[in-house]
Amino acid sequence: MERRRPGRRHLPALATVAALLAFPVQAQAAGQGRIYHVAPWGSAHAYGSPSKPLRTIGDCLSRVRPGDTCLIHRGTYREQVTPPSGTKDAPINLAAYGDGPVTVDGTEPVAGWKDAGGGLVAADTNLPTDPDFNAVFLDNGRAAEGRWPNSGSDPLNTTWAEADSTSTDQHIDDTDLPDADWAGATVHLWAGSNPWAQQTGTVTAGSPGKLDFKGGNHRCPPLCMGNQNYRNYYLVGSKAALDQPGEWYYDTSAHRLYLVPPKGGMANHTVTAKHRLWGVDLSNASYVTVRGIDLWGTSLRTGRTSTGVVVDALHATYISEYSTLPMPPDGDLAIPPSEGHIVASRILDSGVQILGTGNTLENSEISQSAGDGVLVRGTGNTVTGNYVHDVGWMGSYTPGIEINGNDHTVTHNTVRRTGRASIDTAWQLNGTEFHGNRIAYNDLSEAMRTSRDGSPLYVCCSLDGTGTSVDHNSSHDADGQVGFYVDNYSGHFLLHHNVAWNTGTRGTFFNGHTGPSIANQDHNSSYGVGINGNSTLLSGATDASGSYFSNIVGPMPVSATGTGDPRPVVRSNLITDKAGYTDPVNGELWLTDVSPAIDTGETLDGITTEVRGTAPDIGAYEHGEPIWSTGCDLPGCQQRVRHGAWTAAASDGSDAFAAVDGDINTRWTAAAAQAPGQSLTVDLGEPKTVGRLSLDAGRDTSGQPYGFSVSVSRDGTHWSGSLARVSGRSFTQDAAFPARTARFVRITLTASGPVPWVVNDLRLYGDGPDASATLQAEQATSMHRAARTTATTGVLGSGDWIAFRRAAVHGDHLTVRLASTCTTGCALQLRLDTPRGPVAATLPVHATGATTWQEQSVTLPHRETGVHTLYIVAKGGPRVASLDWLTIRL
Known part of the structure; x- marks a missing residue:
């Protein structure tokens, strides 16, 4: 039976039918092969005609030859799809017919639930042999593995326990820890003086308020539990953690799945569990086109030898799930093993994977992954026009889009809400060569949700970027410290015509870190509000030869380490807080007629093109030329509500303007420690349609609200009830709710906390574009x-x-x-x-x-x-x- 997933989005109906039917019609007209129809109401022995379709996609694939097409009718297909190869002139084609969603489902139903005592139910079932990749879904939504402390449904807004300062390397002291048998549980750590990645270990012993564990704590410090700035952890993988509806635990020895049932029991509820990691497995296939398919609880991959694969209009949800972060196997590493390589955990076994040569992922929505959104690896692949969001929540270096290899094209993607980077490259897996890649016209935002030392675009380490161009990208509203970050000894990277705002300390950072940072460039970039250190900075380099920064406009200095031969060049930059931007709070950093950046730049071969006036303009946009944009054009790609003349009133009477000034670096702090009932009321000045509020509390270790609710009002007098309740201590906490049109938004605390709550920035989002924005x-x-x-x-x-x-x-x-x-x-x-x-x-x-x-x-x-x-x-x-x-x- 067909199942409609909550919150799914599709292209507009006419566009969908045109896009999905165009391919098989062309194949038929060219006389290259047959068209087979597939439908859940078909038969394995049918001819495959429209009136007598085949029953499974596998039935069709067992018949196809190069040039043939499988047209798949609406429905859910619980199977692994493994196409054979076509040829360059006659690819094999899999396409949704256009009469409704086609879902390849990686899960299987779990039935036979019985009372298991202690408020639990259980079912005997064989989940995959590797328990680390288990995932369970309740009523078509992700069910959380039992954990302590409890957390909300959003894995990017997690609740952490905080260990006492007496904790040590492989030991946790916590007076709040419940007295239970935690032996064998997984402890998830986000700890240290500057924890740029998370780790996991296994509990070996415990007693009231104490845990011993093994694993984790690589490079201690700065990634150590102990008496550090960060001592965060949580526990999963133990039956003792089951205490709220929907939580589950799988006993691998008994092959038994335990569940805290919903209120009222299991009647009228459905449970499914993940059984297939790769719903569409193209690892041994070439010249295949997959168009208009949905994936649920599973993913898609090509292989190292794949070429000519095109994946178009994929809609993939809950693609990767796991609960541990092991060290990558030595065989996966491109450089000698080191304990620091824990950060690369799970990069190669998560996400939608585009491997090989000359393959394409386009016009697709990829969401909900513990690891990567997309992994692109090999040579000459293309990832373009995609919407990637809500990924990387396990906190290693798994980004929205991971790029390994040479000559890839990654353009016009929108990447939003990621645990660490929006776009990243892992040198441990890639090696130091990163040649000829084009990363352009991407919109990167709401990154660094589970870390602090990084950026939406992150390059690391020791990479040679010869021939690589990072240009015409936007980076904004992120919890790290930098918009564009070329880290640790990397060189020969060309950045130009990028824009960044609300990224913390810097717009762009080249980190020499006691080593070379050679021939890096940043030209014609624009930086706006929410940057309080440097617009562009190269520092710490022992050798910065050939580095060159020019035609940059921003509020803070452009500077570079003065070492090298030739010495770094820093010139023709405009440092001012009066750049003449159109609307800097909303990221519209193009120039008005009175901007001092007009006609004051220098000419750079291949960089300053389409010049109007007497000289190039300084910054990313040439005045009088069309305003280029970043990101994709799929539904959902545009969501940020335009920031207007907002005001804020705190219940304690303090001046709260810093919470709504659009600058991530300014802060409102409440007058007293957190207590239920304290509130902040925001007047938007005009009605706005909103469905999500982001409360950004900065990068400190304290001050995040311990719990709050959100209500709205049209007139400031009559208020809705609570639309959303949020708990957790993330840098940024999101409250999602059904879309409402309102002028006033109120945040009310629902829990006590030891320190006053803080707000650095409030952002609002809708389900589609805000027409008052550009x-x-x-x-x-x-x-x-x-x-x-x-x-x-x-x-x-x-x-x-x-x-x-x-x-x-x-x-x-x-x-x-x-x-x-x-x-x-x-x-x-x-x-x-x-x-x-x-x-x-x-x-x-x-x-x-x-x-x-x-x-x-x-x-x-x-x-x-x-x-x-x-x-x-x-x-x-x-x-x-x-x-x-x-x-x-x-």
Whole structure:
């Protein structure tokens, strides 16, 4: 039976059908092979026609030859899909038919539940032989392995126990630890003076308030329990931890799964458990196209010899789960083993894996992974246009996208909410060669949720980046210390036209760390609010020969270690807090007409192109050129609510403006220790549609709220009930709730704590774009007869349109930045919900010239509110206008 997953997103219906049906139609027209239909209501002995489909994908794959296609109808397929190889001219094709979701499910039902005493139920079942990869789902949602202390449902907002300062290397003292048999449990550690990674060990003995364990604590210090700044830990893998509904424990010797049942018992509840790590296994296949498939509780991989594989419009959820962080096997390491390599744990056995040569992952949504979101490894692979989020929660160096190898292209991805980096490379596994990679036009945010020493884009270590370009990326709203971080002896990295804000201490950091940092460059980058150290810094290098930093604009200095031959060059930079940015709090770091950065830069071969005026501009955007954008154009890629003139009032009467000023480095601190009922009320100035609040409490070890709830109000008088309750002590804590439109948001403490609570930054998110923010036209979620470029649409003719799915609207003023050669009779219509929906506004288009970009505006007849899919429809001629961006504001 088909199951609809909660919170799933799909491309708009018309785009989905067109995208998914295009491929098999082409294959049939070319006469290259047969088309087989697959449906859950089919038969293994059927012909495979539309009226007599095959029953499983495996039935189809047992018949296909190069050039053949499996068209898969809606439903759930509990099988491992292992395609054979096609050829370069005749690939094998697997595609969703387009009549509903096609889900390859890596789980199997667990039944036969019986009372097990002590408030538990149990079922006898054989889970995979490696217990470390077990995952259990209750009613189609992730069920947490029993743990102490209890935590909420979001693994990136975890609750930690804190060991006493008398703890030592392999010993924990904690007066709060329950008296129970913890022997054999896994202890998960985030401890040390500067813990850049997490580790796990095994409990060997315990007594009231004490634990002994083995493992973990590599490089102690700084990754040591003991009397350190950080002494965080939790326990899993013990029956003693089962104490709240939904928690589970698997007894490997008895093959018995224990569960704390939901209130009311197991009636009408379903439990499934993971059985297949690789739902789509292409490790021995080449020239295969997989399009429009969903994965649940399993993942997809290509292999070292794979080539010509294309994975398009994949929707993969809960792809990797595990509970320990072992040292990578020596055979996986590219350099001699060292205990420090614990940070690379699980990089090679998690995530969607694109290995081999010349393979592609595109237009896909990858989410919910204890480890990697995506691993790209080998040579010449492409990862583009993807939405990767909520991954890496086990806290090793598993990022949103891990890049190993040479000549890869990683572009136009949105990577959000990661345990450590958004994009990373592991030198322990990759080796020191990192040549010819292009990392560009990616939007990286909400990184470093389970660490502190790192960045959304992190390069480490001793890498030779010759030929690699990191350009046109945005890095923002992250809990680390840096936006772009080239660490420990790496050299020959070219960074240019990047932007960063709200990244802590620095925008970009090249860390020599008592070694060489040779020939690194940063040019034409823009840095905004939330950076309080350096805009760009190279420090600690014994040799910085050939390093070069120019055309950078930012609020803080650009500086470099002065050693080397030739010595580092730092020039033509603009250091000012009055750069003339359009809207720095919202990351719109392009220049206004009065910016001192205009025409004051130096010319750099291959870097300063498309110059307007007498000289290049300083910074990432050339004034007068279209504004390029970062990230993907899938639903969900745009969620951040535009920050306006917000104000905040604390229940204790203290000045709370620092909580809402948009700067991650400023801080509001409450007047007294945490107590239930203390609150912070935020006035957004105008209604906003929100579904998630992020409370960023900075990178300190204390001050995070021990528990809070969120409520909203339209008028500041009548309040909703609690929409979300949050506990935990993460740097940033998220409260997710059903979307509401409100002007006021209130955070109320629900627990006591030993110190006052703090807020460095509050951020709000919706389910789609905020129409009062700048909606980049090339990031429209769908287009009709319109082309995309990196910064604009092509010229729209009459009847062409672009659309933004589920945009939050509250405004009466439409502004569009456009270029047009149309002299009469041309217009852009704003329509709601369908291309033929009500006309909310008509904007007459005035000619500007083919390459002259101009903002043109119109006042709507009446204010539009609510959540709508917005259509901009061209009318009046074959060449109406090219679009750069648009907004709808008051």
